[in-house]
Amino acid sequence: MSKLQRVAIVAPKGDYNNNVLPLFARNLAQAFQAKGLETLALDSAASDFRRRLLTAALDPATAVYAGHFFYDMGLVHADEVGSHRMSLFEALDRPVFARIADHPFAEFMWSRIEEAAPTTRFLMPSGEFEAETRFLNPRLTHFHQVTPTLTVEPPADDEVKPLAERGIDLFVPCGIKPISPRMEQYLQRYRESGHRMAQVVDETVEEGLVARDRAIMDIFLEAIRRHFGARFQPASPLSEGDREILFMLSCADFKVRTFRRLNVIDRLTRLDPVLRIVITMPEALRADMPSLRERSNIELIGKVDAAEARRLYLDSRYVLNVNPTYVSLVSERVRNAMAYGCCVISDRTAHAARTYTEGEEILFLQGSDVAPLNDQLKQGLERAQAMATRARRRVLEDSTIPRLADDIAAVMEAAL
Numbered sequence: 252m253s254k255l256q257r258v259a260i261v262a263p264k265g266d267y268n269n270n271v272l273p274l275f276a277r278n279l280a281q282a283f284q285a286k287g288l289e290t291l292a293l294d295s296a297a298s299d300f301r302r303r304l305l306t307a308a309l310d311p312a313t314a315v316y317a318g319h320f321f322y323d324m325g326l327v328h329a330d331e332v333g334s335h336r337m338s339l340f341e342a343l344d345r346p347v348f349a350r351i352a353d354h355p356f357a358e359f360m361w362s363r364i365e366e367a368a369p370t371t372r373f374l375m376p377s378g379e380f381e382a383e384t385r386f387l388n389p390r391l392t393h394f395h396q397v398t399p400t401l402t403v404e405p406p407a408d409d410e411v412k413p414l415a416e417r418g419i420d421l422f423v424p425c426g427i428k429p430i431s432p433r434m435e436q437y438l439q440r441y442r443e444s445g446h447r448m449a450q451v452v453d454e455t456v457e458e459g460l461v462a463r464d465r466a467i468m469d470i471f472l473e474a475i476r477r478h479f480g481a482r483f484q485p486a487s488p489l490s491e492g493d494r495e496i497l498f499m500l501s502c503a504d505f506k507v508r509t510f511r512r513l514n515v516i517d518r519l520t521r522l523d524p525v526l527r528i529v530i531t532m533p534e535a536l537r538a539d540m541p542s543l544r545e546r547s548n549i550e551l552i553g554k555v556d557a558a559e560a561r562r563l564y565l566d567s568r569y570v571l572n573v574n575p576t577y578v579s580l581v582s583e584r585v586r587n588a589m590a591y592g593c594c595v596i597s598d599r600t601a602h603a604a605r606t607y608t609e610g611e612e613i614l615f616l617q618g619s620d621v622a623p624l625n626d627q628l629k630q631g632l633e634r635a636q637a638m639a640t641r642a643r644r645r646v647l648e649d650s651t652i653p654r655l656a657d658d659i660a661a662v663m664e665a666a667l
Contacts, residue, residue, distance in 0.1 A: 256313065278404055281652075323367050418527065464578055522625055574597060581606050
């Protein structure tokens with residue numbers, strides 16, 4: 252008989268990430284239940300959350316799925332020389348199952364990775380995150396690649412209208428946030444003092460904008476070796492100096508993502524003005540992009556929640572994706588758009604091109620230029636409909652949450 256009887260799933264607060272992650276946790280629980288496993292929903296906003304989490308962690312038949320959060324939960328005590336911390340799951344010698352779906356070197360990830368227990372089993376849609384996680388915390392050794400999935404509940408067939416009946420020609424879901432003022436302050440200080448780190452950051456951004464098949468961390472570390480004559484390896488725990496260097500890596504990555512998106516958005520004005528284009532970018536940013544000021548066909552609608560995003564996808568013919576800086580992972584926006592029956596256009600990466608067939612399931616940009624797609628967007632609906640139909644069928648077979656639940660359950664079975 253299996254040791255695994257139930258899965259305790261930590262549910263993030265309801266408004267997190269436009270409610271996508273709480274809905275994902277609910278759908279994952281349903282997939283585990285369909286496999287015959289009990290599930291416990293641990294509401295991270297509840298007053299008894301920590302007590303329930305500890306109770307679940309102590310039960311040998313229960314696996315704790317922390318998802319993106321709480322796998323760094325710890326025990327802290329103070330003595331005459333200061334405070335001391337140990338991971339809860341390390342103290343209990345119990346596994347906790349966590350999900351990494353973004354660069355571990357991103358600033359908001361540092362403390363989670365740094366404080367994670369060696370007993371953590373990391374579930375990742377891409378193997379590239381393993382090297383980045385180990386770079387920050389060499390004590391972590393358990394990594395498992397799992398199915399990259401939809402993060403939305405796919406619509407039923409009768410909800411998916413033909414492309415000809417949809418009202419939005421091109422939908423661009425993307426987040427545009429301001430560059431951190433701290434980064435500009437650091438760079439100004441580096442430049443004023445002649446510090447070589449300014450060149451490292453500039454070269455990383457310049458190379459990252461064009462090299463979609465090179466890892467940003469590799470570009471950054473190579474630039475450090477070239478300018479400083481030594482490889483950078485952060486200490487464990489991180490020193491203040493390490494944190495400053497990692498902050499520059501994190502911000503360089505953020506700059507590359509942002510500039511890639513803005514480059515594509517700027518070129519949308521090369522498309523026919525009869526096309527209705529909707530972008531999840533704040534209207535206030537229109538003033539910063541002269542090319543958009545006179546284009547009334549381009550609607551900037553700001554951030555939307557999961558329900559509104561669903562409505563927009565279902566009413567869009569084409570969805571334009573600009574990949575984050577992952578070299579071995581296709582953005583979840585691609586799979587989600589395909590599930591909604593949209594025809595997807597994306598910037599090209601080698602991994603994306605190996606995953607989806609160009610002209611059969613997806614269309615790729617040449618660099619950041621959308622102009623060559625003008626005729627397709629205006630007159631190519633028959634071809635687009637065939638691609639959208641094939642792609643939806645593909646992701647509904649390959650990228651399902653039940654398949655992910657199978658992968659996770661297998662890891663849990665082996666670990667308990």
